[in-house]
Amino acid sequence: MTVLDTRALNRATLARQHLLARSDSSVPEAVAHLCGLQAQEPQEPFTGLWSRLSDFTPERLDDALTGRAVVRTHLMRRTVHLVTADDALAWRARHDAMLRQRVLGTYRRELAGIDLDELAAAGRAVMADQQPRTMTELVQALADRWPGPPRRVLGELLVAALIPMAQLPPRGQWQQTAGVRNLPLSTWLARDIDPLPTDGDDPVGQQLLHRYLAAYGPAASADLRAWCGLAGLPAAVKAAREELVAFRDERGRELLDLPDAPRPHPDTPAPVRFLPAFDNAILGYHDRSRIIDAPHLGLSVAGHRTVLVDGRVTATWTVRDHHLHISPLRPLTTLEREAVHTEAQALAAFLDDDIEHIRLDAGN
Known part of the structure; x- marks a missing residue:
């Protein structure tokens, strides 16, 4: 079974989440x-x-x-x-x-x-x-x-x-x-909520599985459960298994995916992206290592807005006192700082929040 490393999973997630290209x-x-x-x-x-x-x-x-x-x-x-x-x-x-x-x-x-x-x-x-x-x-x-x-x-x-x-x-x-x-x-x-079927089938569970993989895959069953909060989806996974392809991650977990879903080359360049608080590109997994490092996991549940550099959470950002303030979690290279600043300028223009200055700290 093909092993997908963290970088390969990262690029797949970015592609599915419209974060490689708008x-x-x-x-x-x-x-x-x-x-x-x-x-x-x-x-x-x-x-x-x-x-x-x-x-x-x-x-x-x-x-x-x-x-x-x-x-x-x-x-x-x-x-x-x-x-x-x-x-x-x-x-x-x-x-x-x-x-x-x-x-x-x-x-x-x-x-x-x-x-x-x-x-x-x-x-x-x-x-x-x-x-x-x-x-x-x-x-x-x-x-x-x-x-x-x-x-x-x-x-x-x-x-x-x-x-x-x-x-x-x-x-x-x-x-x-x-x-x-x-x-x-x-x-x-002005429409009724769809009722659950009474024959024991779980078509909604299967739909959730397919839709989740299209937006987040490849992913493990535990990731699906962490995203939706539903515990009773093993039957849906079992029913759909023959339609899916399987991989393993570097920890040995089985990852499921749609056969024709995009899985870009791990070396595909990833642009800087500014994410809002509680973005599902981070929270949509049980194992978030594909996009955020373990020491920073708390950021994803504490409401911090984050910045992706080379596809990974590398900084936080906030707007206060007419300043767009960016705090890197590691030192950035000159090229990375330029890319972050350029995207920050575009974000400031979008927010139109009387932002007078962009402050990019040195990083830890």
């Missing part, structure tokens, strides 16, 4: 290909798409949100994601059990004794008037019937697990600071 895809096409963008920080997907799409402007994502082609909703890993309307409706039922389990795992003591189906039915009844509500407003309407649990916990259970919700614009629009207003996903999109 794509001409539309926003909905890109969001669909990427299997969504993690979006609990509402402004971060704009940088993620700017780094991946040619001639991207914020209006393109705004139009997709207001036009309901893409939607903000809790999905993979119980995290707010920006996904296409089609994927939200097709994938949500397959995630229901995981979403409930993760909320209960966090708040088991506070939610002890609550009939989840009864609570969900009551929440849907409140939302049946098709009026957007904040989480606080929804909980307030149910407080007399469930006075025990902390309202924040009850609200998180309702909007993140029990009732498939869309977070409505202007939340998630460019340079907006709007709070979260919720509406049932099927109401916002």
Whole structure:
């Protein structure tokens, strides 16, 4: 079985993630290909798409949100994601059990004794008037019937697990600071959520596998599980195995992939790219060594924005006091510094945030 080293896996990931060359895809096409963008920080997907799409402007994502082609909703890993309307409706039922389990795992003591189906039915009844509500407003309407649990916990259970919700614009629009207003996903999109099949098959699981490999492969089953948060996908992997090709990484793990997916030569040049906080190019794996070194793994879960140099996380960046501040994690060569500065200038022009100066530190 062919062994793919870390650099080969890195270049495959960059190619699948549109980080080797910017794509001409539309926003909905890109969001669909990427299997969504993690979006609990509402402004971060704009940088993620700017780094991946040619001639991207914020209006393109705004139009997709207001036009309901893409939607903000809790999905993979119980995290707010920006996904296409089609994927939200097709994938949500397959995630229901995981979403409930993760909320209960966090708040088991506070939610002890609550009939989840009864609570969900009551929440849907409140939302049946098709009026957007904040989480606080929804909980307030149910407080007399469930006075025990902390309202924040009850609200998180309702909007993140029990009732498939869309977070409505202007939340998630460019340079907006709007709070979260919720509406049932099927109401916002005027379509029903796809039900799970009753014959025991798992077509959604197989679709998730194929779509994940198209955007993240080659990858191990543990990587797939880490990305979506679903534990019950071995059957989907088994059913699709004959359609896939297999490799091994340098640790001996089996990696699965689509036969015709791009796997560029390891020496393919990789341009500098600025990634937003919580970018799935990093978080979409159990083993993140293909893109980030072990000493820096904490950056990927702490909300640091990162810079890829030669395809790897090599710096962090932030904007404060009208400065774009870049902090390398290692000393950069002269050519690398020039490339980082050039891409930083383009990013500053895109952000249009009254950025007056780009500061590139020396590096550790």
